[in-house]
Amino acid sequence: MTERTLELLAARGRWPVDEDVWRPALFDTGRDEQLEALGTLLESGEVVSVHDVIDDQLGELVAGRDPRRRWTGDELDLRVRRHLDGRDQRRYGSWAYYPWSRRLVHLLPRDEFREVRANRNRYKITDDERARLVGFRIGIVGLSVGNMAAVTLALEGIGGTFRLADFDELSLSNLNRLRGGVHDLGVNKAVLAARELFEIDPWLDVELYRDGVRPETVDEFLTGGGTLDLLVEECDDLGVKVLIRERARDHRIPVIMDTSDRGLLDIERFDREPGRPILHGLVGQLRAEELRGMTAKEKVPIVLAIVDEQHISTRMAASLPEVAQTISSWPQLASGVALGGAIVADAARRVLLGELTQSGRYYVDPATIVADGHGTLHEPVTPPPPFAVTEEARQPRQLPPEPTAEQTAKLEPDVVRWIATVGTLAPSAHNAQPWRLVWRAAEQVLECHHDPARDLPNLDFEHGATWVAFGALIENICLASQQVGLHTHVHTWPNPADPRLVGRIQLSPDGLARTDPLFAQVASRVTNRRRDGRIPLTDAAASALRTACEDAGARLHLLRDDAALDRIGALMGAGERVGILDPNIHQDASRGFRWTADEVRAHPHGLDVATLELTPTERAGLRLTQQWRVMEFIGRIGGGRGLEDLTRELVASAAAVGLITFPGTTRDSYLRGGRALQRMWLTATALGLALQPITGLPYLFARAERGDGHGLSTDSRAELPRLRAQYDTLFQTSRGDAEALLFRLAHAEPPTARSLRQPIDTVLTFA
Numbered sequence: 061m062t063e064r065t066l067e068l069l070a071a072r073g074r075w076p077v078d079e080d081v082w083r084p085a086l087f088d089t090g091r092d093e094q095l096e097a098l099g100t101l102l103e104s105g106e107v108v109s110v111h112d113v114i115d116d117q118l119g120e121l122v123a124g125r126d127p128r129r130r131w132t133g134d135e136l137d138l139r140v141r142r143h144l145d146g147r148d149q150r151r152y153g154s155w156a157y158y159p160w161s162r163r164l165v166h167l168l169p170r171d172e173f174r175e176v177r178a179n180r181n182r183y184k185i186t187d188d189e190r191a192r193l194v195g196f197r198i199g200i201v202g203l204s205v206g207n208m209a210a211v212t213l214a215l216e217g218i219g220g221t222f223r224l225a226d227f228d229e230l231s232l233s234n235l236n237r238l239r240g241g242v243h244d245l246g247v248n249k250a251v252l253a254a255r256e257l258f259e260i261d262p263w264l265d266v267e268l269y270r271d272g273v274r275p276e277t278v279d280e281f282l283t284g285g286g287t288l289d290l291l292v293e294e295c296d297d298l299g300v301k302v303l304i305r306e307r308a309r310d311h312r313i314p315v316i317m318d319t320s321d322r323g324l325l326d327i328e329r330f331d332r333e334p335g336r337p338i339l340h341g342l343v344g345q346l347r348a349e350e351l352r353g354m355t356a357k358e359k360v361p362i363v364l365a366i367v368d369e370q371h372i373s374t375r376m377a378a379s380l381p382e383v384a385q386t387i388s389s390w391p392q393l394a395s396g397v398a399l400g401g402a403i404v405a406d407a408a409r410r411v412l413l414g415e416l417t418q419s420g421r422y423y424v425d426p427a428t429i430v431a432d433g434h435g436t437l438h439e440p441v442t443p444p445p446p447f448a449v450t451e452e453a454r455q456p457r458q459l460p461p462e463p464t465a466e467q468t469a470k471l472e473p474d475v476v477r478w479i480a481t482v483g484t485l486a487p488s489a490h491n492a493q494p495w496r497l498v499w500r501a502a503e504q505v506l507e508c509h510h511d512p513a514r515d516l517p518n519l520d521f522e523h524g525a526t527w528v529a530f531g532a533l534i535e536n537i538c539l540a541s542q543q544v545g546l547h548t549h550v551h552t553w554p555n556p557a558d559p560r561l562v563g564r565i566q567l568s569p570d571g572l573a574r575t576d577p578l579f580a581q582v583a584s585r586v587t588n589r590r591r592d593g594r595i596p597l598t599d600a601a602a603s604a605l606r607t608a609c610e611d612a613g614a615r616l617h618l619l620r621d622d623a624a625l626d627r628i629g630a631l632m633g634a635g636e637r638v639g640i641l642d643p644n645i646h647q648d649a650s651r652g653f654r655w656t657a658d659e660v661r662a663h664p665h666g667l668d669v670a671t672l673e674l675t676p677t678e679r680a681g682l683r684l685t686q687q688w689r690v691m692e693f694i695g696r697i698g699g700g701r702g703l704e705d706l707t708r709e710l711v712a713s714a715a716a717v718g719l720i721t722f723p724g725t726t727r728d729s730y731l732r733g734g735r736a737l738q739r740m741w742l743t744a745t746a747l748g749l750a751l752q753p754i755t756g757l758p759y760l761f762a763r764a765e766r767g768d769g770h771g772l773s774t775d776s777r778a779e780l781p782r783l784r785a786q787y788d789t790l791f792q793t794s795r796g797d798a799e800a801l802l803f804r805l806a807h808a809e810p811p812t813a814r815s816l817r818q819p820i821d822t823v824l825t826f827a
Contacts, residue, residue, distance in 0.1 A: 079247060079270065082254045084262045085157040089150070098155055102164075107157065112166040114149060115140070121172055124179045128701070156262040160255055170263045177261070178217050185216065186697045189413055194220040196412050199281060199288045201225045201273050201304060202295035203249035204238050205320050205392070208401030209292050209408075210253045211239065214260045218409050222257060223281055223288065224250040225269035226295075237394040273300055275348075278307050290408055291315045294400075298359050301366075303348035305330075305338040316407055318400035319367060320392050321376045323424030325403050327411065333419060340421060342366055356384075373427065399424065447679065449670040450657040453813035457485065457583040468544045469569050471504055473826060475544065479506070479567075480824045482540035484817050485582055486738060488529035489755060490516060490652045491815045493665045495533055495562075497824045508533060508563040514665065516652075518644035518771055521763040524730045525755060528800050530562045531734020532741075536582055537565055545573040552728055562731070578742040585741055587815065588750035589673040589710065590808035596620065597715040597805060601747050605805075608743040609720055614736030614800070617719040617791045628790055629711030632802070633704030634783055635757035640685055640703055641695040642776045645760075650686045664816035671813045678706060695775060707754060714804040715749070719758070721797040725766065733800030750808040757787065758799035765795065 087098040101107060122139040123131055131139075144152060153168045167173050178190050185193070198219040200206040203226040213219050226249040230240050240252055250268045257264050272295070273281050282288055282304075291308050293315055295301060308315050309330040317326045330336060337345075342365050351359065360380075369377065379391050403424050410416035428434065459482060463475040476499045488494060494514040498507040508530060510523075520526055534550055541548045549566040553559065597620055609616040619628050639645045652666035660668045669679060684690060685703065694700045711717060720740065722733035744751050760776070761784055763769065769777040793799065 079251045081159045082251045082258070082268070083266070084258050085159070086262060087155040087157070089155060090147075090152070095151065101157060106159070106162055107164045108162040110164045110166075114153060114166045114168070117168050117173075117176060118143065118149070118152075120176050120179070121168060124176060154262075158255075158259065167262070173263070174217065174261065181216065183693070183697050183699065185409070190217055193218045193409065193412060196289040197221040197223070197286055198290045198292065198408070199223040199225070200253075200292045200294065201281075201300065202293065203253045204228075204234065204294065205318060205397050205400050206292060206294035207238055207249065207253045207256070208397050209294065209318070209404040211256050211260070212401040212405035213292075213408060214257045214264065216405055216409065217261075218405060218412065219264075219290075221265040221267075221286070222254075223267045223269065224253050225273045225281060226250040226253075227270065227272035233388075237392050237397040272297075273304055275303060278304055279311075282307055282311050282313060287311055288313050290412060292404055292408065293317045298362060299348055299351040302338060302343070302346060302351060306348055309334060309336070309338065314411055316404055316411070318404050320396035320400045321367070322371070322373050322428070323396070323399055323403060323422075323426065324367070324371075325400075325407060325422045325424065327407060327416070327419055327422070329411075329417065329419045332417065336419060339366055340419070342368070371423075373425075395426075399426065445656065447670070447676070448657050449813045450660050450668070450816070452816055453660065453668055453670060455814075456810075457586075457814060459583050463544055465545065465571070465573075468546060469571070471501070471546075471567060471569065473499070475546075476506065476567075476826075477820055477824060478544075479537055479540045479546075481820050482582055483533050483537040484820065484823055485585070486529060486532035486536045487585075487587065487741070487753070488532070489520060489525040489753070490649075490667055491665055492516060492526075492529070492652070493818055493823075494526050494529060495823065499824065499826050501826065504567050506537065506565045506567060507561060508537075508565070510560045510562050512560070516648040518642075519639070519648040519756075519759060521759050521767055523727065524759060524762060524798065524800075527562070527727045527730035528734035528737060531731040531736075532738035533734075534563055534565065534731070535735040535738040539576050539579045539582060541565075541567055542574050542576060543579050545569060545571050552731060578739060578746070581742040581745040585745045586811055587671065587752055588806070588808055588811045589671065589752050590750060590806070590811060591673070591709055591713040592806065592808040594625075594713055595715055595807040597749075601744075601749065602716070604743055604747060605718070605740055608740040609736045612732070612736035612739050614720050614722045614733055614740075615797075616740065617721065617793065619717045619790060620715070624790055625711055625714060625717060627786070628717045629708045629714075630704070631783055631787055631790075632711060632717075632754050632757060633707040634779075635760055636707045636754075637700045637703040638760060638776050638779055638783070639756045641691055641700055642773045643688060643692070644771050644773075645776075646688055646691055650688075653682075653686070655683075660816060664818050668813055668815055671811065671815050673812060674706075695773075710752065710754065710804055713808075714806050716805045717803070718805060719791050719793070719802050720800045721793055722800055723797055725762075725796065725798050729798040730800055733798050737801050744805060748807070750806040750811075751803055752806070753801055753803045755802055757783065758802050761787070762799070 087094045089095045089098060118140045119136050122143055123136060153166065155164055155166050157164050168176060181190065194217055196219050198213060200210050200222065203210065203224060210222065210224065228249050230238065230244050230247050230249055230252060232245060239256065244252055248270050250270050254266045254268055257266055269277060269281055282291070291304065291313050293301060293304060294317065305315055305328065312331045312334050314331045315328040318324065326340070328336060328338070343362055346362065376391070379387060383390055407416060460478055463478050467475050480497050484493065484495070492514040494511050496509040496511050498509060500507065510526065515526070538548045538550070547568045547570045550563055552563045553561070554564050555561050602618055602620065606616045619625055640649060654660045654663055654666050654668045674682065720733055720737050722729045722736065741751055760780055763772060764777060764780040
């Protein structure tokens with residue numbers, strides 16, 4: 061029996077390899093005649109394995125189209141049934157039969173298959189780019205290094221049509237670097253590559269040149285059935301290497317070549333430089349016909365010129381003299397070939413998409429890049445300090461002791477300092493604190509000056525939010541003055557020649573201390589961004605807040621029911637997204653964050669990140685949004701819905717969302733709206749309500765409408781009218797009113813941190 065076994069092996073072991081079997085058969089089983097053909101195939105006994113996981117593919121398809129949702133199994137099954145819309149799942153899509161392995165596989169329809177297969181490419185490759193890339197024709201000559209390039213190109217979806225050329229067959233010594241199994245020995249390398257491509261995507265268009273590229277077929281390879289968009293040249297034959305470049309240059313086809321030593325990559329943009337010498341001029345005016353008849357030794361100087369003997373690796377240089385002496389061919393490693401495939405695919409994608417436009421030679425040499433002394437983090441680094449809240453921000457604010465009646469009567473400096481301290485507890489957009497105060501003792505006037513260094517010019521259209529902050533400042537000053545028996549007379553913008561002088565407040569002692577109940581809330585008033593769950597706003601609280609605004613000449617619009625809050629939450633989230641994806645507004649919004657306790661102490665204006673009440677994940681996300689290059693790309697792909705989530709969550713926990721408006725759109729309208737805002741906010745504080753301004757939308761609308769969108773990106777100008785139309789269904793406002801503040805009200809625990817104020821001596825000067 062032993063001898064019989066050996067005879068059987070000898071008889072079958074030399075059967076010819078069927079190299080004509082490299083293209084799959086596709087059956088669209090939605091068509092009866094193709095379903096019958098598939099049945100015939102199954103009955104023939106040719107199929108040895110049937111692989112059907114179409115239900116998993118359908119699940120991936122529908123889940124990938126709604127990635128925000130966390131699907132249960134039942135929900136996913138229901139969505140799949142809706143997608144099938146009554147069609148028999150067994151007949152959905154196509155079946156691909158791979159005759160070389162005799163496997164039959166059930167797949168989604170072509171476009172859905174490609175959508176799911178490329179899902180994890182997004183957004184390193186966008187959907188638009190994917191659609192463009194699949195339309196390109198790519199030729200690959202030489203399928204050793206070229207095999208890895210072909211497979212990587214197909215995996216990334218780069219190219220929908222491939223022409224593969226190689227006359228060689230897989231040998232055992234090729235398996236040190238070439239993808240394939242021992243059962244593939246003796247198979248043509250182009251056939252092996254084609255099979256791999258079809259196993260990645262059976263709908264690819266692949267044409268083979270199993271005799272390689274020859275002078276009589278080179279033009280057909282480059283242009284037959286449509287001119288190639290890109291040529292990847294990886295052949296060993298020097299004559300073909302030169303010839304195919306000559307013809308590619310004539311046809312204006314760009315060429316890419318990897319040499320698998322030191323990550324050497326050559327790009328020749330003959331499409332942009334039709335007069336460019338081949339191989340960057342390294343071989344001079346050498347023509348392909350001159351190579352005919354040359355011996356291998358005579359070609360050595362040309363090969364060395366191409367690879368540049370001064371820059372090849374030491375081991376490669378040492379190996380070349382040993383070829384045909386102690387080694388049979390020049391050496392290649394799997395790591396170099398794998399790296400070459402990656403480099404070729406990356407460069408090909410960028411060339412085809414118009415991102416990489418220059419010819420040149422490049423080295424992606426791991427031995428240089430990953431080498432002792434060339435890396436970073438050689439020594440362990442000290443981790444960043446844990447996120448911490450400054451002690452000052454953690455503590456409730458305390459007012460200094462009130463001045464005595466005697467001090468007040470004389471308007472001593474300490475009285476002015478106390479009043480100014482109370483005044484500067486007022487809120488301001490991004491905690492900019494855009495004020496400077498000057499006490500003119502001779503006139504008994506406290507001047508309020510605008511500090512333009514604190515401006516947020518893109519966020520704050522026509523300084524509306526700045527004037528709101530000054531209104532709150534002036535209201536606080538008036539409350540403090542009244543508390544200690546001082547009469548106030550406010551004159552806004554008293555000097556037309558000095559627009560930075562926002563107000564002059566005349567102080568005069570009258571000896572009658574008149575306590576406004578709201579004064580007691582000045583130190584307690586704080587922005588509170590905690591999300592502690594929705595508790596409805598009572599009618600009594602809503603009435604008190606409205607009265608506070610109306611008594612100051614403003615109007616308060618409140619949204620309280622769940623449906624309205626859901627809608628305004630979506631709109632406010634969209635407004636935040638529009639803002640952060642606008643380059644100018646992004647610049648303003650990003651520069652004011654204070655990330656560490658040291659930054660907060662050094663710069664007590666701006667937004668202390670601790671006051672934002674973010675989770676560690678949300679803080680990490682906020683840091684990412686600070687990079688404009690990231691936001692610009694998100695905007696370009698039409699993304700950014702995740703940027704809306706935080707605002708949606710804030711509103712989801714709100715008792716109400718309010719909008720304060722004031723008649724007119726002048727700077728004085730905004731300032732008076734700020735005074736009303738401060739009184740309303742102090743009232744909310746007295747009622748135990750948390751308040752958080754979310755001001756983006758009104759000021760975006762103002763810029764879009766009154767400023768004709770000046771300074772906004774094209775995308776922002778296009779989206780804002782749609783948002784405004786929805787906003788107007790919630791708030792019945794007049795275009796002639798100043799929308800001073802949009803905010804959320806909530807029931808919440810005290811905030812983790814409070815924004816600091818600048819030391820009063822840096823704000824107040826005595827003249």
